[in-house]
Amino acid sequence: MSLLSVENLEVSYGDFQAVRGASLELEAGQTIAIIGANGAGKSTLLNAIVGLNSQKRGTVRFDGQDITHLRTDRIARAGITMVPEGRRLFGTLTVEDNLMVGLAAERPGPWTIEAIYQLFPRLGELRSMVAGSLSGGQQQMVSIGRALMTNPRVLLCDEISLGLAPKVIGDIYRCFDAITASGVSVVLIEQNVVQACAASGYVYCMLEGRISLEGRPQDLTRAEITAAYFGTEVRT
Amino acid sequence: MIWLETIANGIFLGGLYALIGLGLGFAFGVMRVVNVAQGDFIVAAAFIGLFLYPWTPVHPILVIIPVAVVAFLIGMALQWLLVNRVLGHDQIPQILLTFGLAIVLRNGMVAGFGANSQSIDVGEMRFWGFDFLGLRLGVLPALVLVIAIVLFAALHLWLHRSRLGRLIRATADDYQIVQLQGVNYRKVYAVAMGLAMALSAVAGVLLAMRGSFTPYSGSDRLLIAFEVVVIGGLGSFWGMFLGGMVLGVTQLIALKLDPTSGLMYGHIVFFIILILSPNGLAGAFRNAVFRK
Ligand SMILES: Nc1ncnc2c1ncn2[C@@H]1O[C@H](COP(=O)(O)OP(=O)(O)OP(=O)(O)O)[C@@H](O)[C@H]1O
Numbered sequence: 001m002s003l004l005s006v007e008n009l010e011v012s013y014g015d016f017q018a019v020r021g022a023s024l025e026l027e028a029g030q031t032i033a034i035i036g037a038n039g040a041g042k043s044t045l046l047n048a049i050v051g052l053n054s055q056k057r058g059t060v061r062f063d064g065q066d067i068t069h070l071r072t073d074r075i076a077r078a079g080i081t082m083v084p085e086g087r088r089l090f091g092t093l094t095v096e097d098n099l100m101v102g103l104a105a106e107r108p109g110p111w112t113i114e115a116i117y118q119l120f121p122r123l124g125e126l127r128s129m130v131a132g133s134l135s136g137g138q139q140q141m142v143s144i145g146r147a148l149m150t151n152p153r154v155l156l157c158d159e160i161s162l163g164l165a166p167k168v169i170g171d172i173y174r175c176f177d178a179i180t181a182s183g184v185s186v187v188l189i190e191q192n193v194v195q196a197c198a199a200s201g202y203v204y205c206m207l208e209g210r211i212s213l214e215g216r217p218q219d220l221t222r223a224e225i226t227a228a229y230f231g232t233e234v235r236t
Numbered sequence: 237m238i239w240l241e242t243i244a245n246g247i248f249l250g251g252l253y254a255l256i257g258l259g260l261g262f263a264f265g266v267m268r269v270v271n272v273a274q275g276d277f278i279v280a281a282a283f284i285g286l287f288l289y290p291w292t293p294v295h296p297i298l299v300i301i302p303v304a305v306v307a308f309l310i311g312m313a314l315q316w317l318l319v320n321r322v323l324g325h326d327q328i329p330q331i332l333l334t335f336g337l338a339i340v341l342r343n344g345m346v347a348g349f350g351a352n353s354q355s356i357d358v359g360e361m362r363f364w365g366f367d368f369l370g371l372r373l374g375v376l377p378a379l380v381l382v383i384a385i386v387l388f389a390a391l392h393l394w395l396h397r398s399r400l401g402r403l404i405r406a407t408a409d410d411y412q413i414v415q416l417q418g419v420n421y422r423k424v425y426a427v428a429m430g431l432a433m434a435l436s437a438v439a440g441v442l443l444a445m446r447g448s449f450t451p452y453s454g455s456d457r458l459l460i461a462f463e464v465v466v467i468g469g470l471g472s473f474w475g476m477f478l479g480g481m482v483l484g485v486t487q488l489i490a491l492k493l494d495p496t497s498g499l500m501y502g503h504i505v506f507f508i509i510l511i512l513s514p515n516g517l518a519g520a521f522r523n524a525v526f527r528k
């Protein structure tokens with residue numbers, strides 16, 4: 001049985017249905033990626049999993065439990081958290097205070113303040129800086145660190161590479177080896193197909209609210225992905 | 237000399253005004269809720285003080301402690317049972333709710349206690365004075381200022397040093413995201429509203445000790461609170477303190493010049509500051525210091 005399974009999830013904003021029946025599975029220890037163009041519904045799907053969007057149908061199961069309608073803070077305490085799109089740090093708090101907020105989940109585990117500073121040594125030097133004053137890459141590290149402080153079993157990451165320089169993106173993705181090695185299962189949202197395929201063992205492609213393609217990166221051809229991503233016909 | 241004394245007394249009064257504003261400003265800063273009932277809660281706290289002070293040991297002024305505790309519990313219950321139900325992007329339901337509460341509370345107090353003017357008697361202390369740099373000043377007004385400063389500083393330290401204070405600041409920054417860290421923001425809001433109420437209640441009791449009040453005093457109190465918060469520059473902590481000072485000093489100087497003016501000149505100064513610097517004094521300060 002998978003650790004996290006989403007069955008036929010439909011999510012709406014008022015009359016507009018942004019996710020139209022999406023299903024996916026995440027096994028323990030696995031990293032999967034969701035790719036898709038702007039507006040495909042990727043963020044809406046992740047937000048619905050963690051309960052930040054309540055207008056939904058379908059089922060989300062975590063470790064065998066139905067968590068579809070659980071409150072976000074309860075889901076976080078159960079072991080699923082998210083690195084939100086756009087980082088969303090607590091801008092007036094220091095780096096260290098941002099990280100410490102994660103202690104509220106009351107989930108002991110390998111990720112402590114020291115472990116986060118070991119993963120991102122730069123954050124240790126910036127610990128007493130106000131988070132809002134950091135560069136984009138540093139903010140993304142804080143956002144990831146803050147999520148890890150809850151010692152999640154499942155970490156959802158919404159476009160962590162957005163707006164960052166390639167070198168910084170590389171640095172951040174390299175840290176995911178240590179994160180998965182600690183036992184965390186990861187769902188990555190990426191617009192960057194190459195990055196997504198390199199970092200994950202299974203890829204879902206979303207198009208207009210539906211899963212248009214899925215498979216192991218090595219089994220998918222470039223043409224298939226392009227078609228599923230942009231919604232054009234595959235030419236054979 | 238008489239002017240220096242007036243200014244000193246204005247500063248004492250300003251500390252109390254700052255405290256009146258602090259509850260409203262803190263609640264707004266954390267929850268973006270404008271609690272229109274705050275003024276009437278301040279009066280209700282004075283009535284609770286009136287009821288409790290004969291039983292207060294050591295000295296009547298210590299009645300602020302039990303009143304603060306009661307107000308904290310009322311604030312928590314108010315947020316938990318009522319305001320949390322109408323939270324959302326739309327501010328109107330919150331304003332309507334607290335406005336309705338204000339009306340119920342005011343009329344309830346009139347029905348229960350009558351419309352007569354009341355005061356909390358602190359005994360001899362009311363007449364004590366002390367000399368400072370040649371000025372003759374009142375002990376009670378000075379003590380009220382000290383209490384205000386202590387409460388401002390204590391709240392500031394608590395917000396920055398304690399675990400719960402950190403959660404309150406984080407929730408104020410982004411109430412959606414704190415949930416991803418396992419925080420139930422509705423609980424945080426309840427604590428914040430409890431604190432806001434406790435601070436307002438202390439202000440209400442101190443006002444009732446320095447002067448008098450009726451069940452109708454709420455709207456004056458609310459107006460002062462609004463002006464303090466807006467002059468201070470919404471949500472700026474020490475800006476609010478300054479805002480209280482500006483109102484207090486203006487009012488007492490004006491009263492010296494024109495004994496029938498009441499709060500009018502305070503309102504006029506508020507109006508002028510609002511026109512000159514819509515972001516309040518803190519905004520004007522930021523502009524002056526960080527101008528390119
Ligand atoms: N709060 C909202 N209210 C109404 N519609 C929304 C809201 N948020 C998103 N949408 C719409 O839902 C659709 C899916 O948006 P979503 O943010 O999930 O896409 P996405 O795949 O994450 O895109 P991106 O790569 O740009 O982040 C879009 O058409 C978007 O316009």
Ligand SMILES: [Mg+2]
Pocket residue numbers: 042043044085158159
């Ligand atoms: Mg998105």
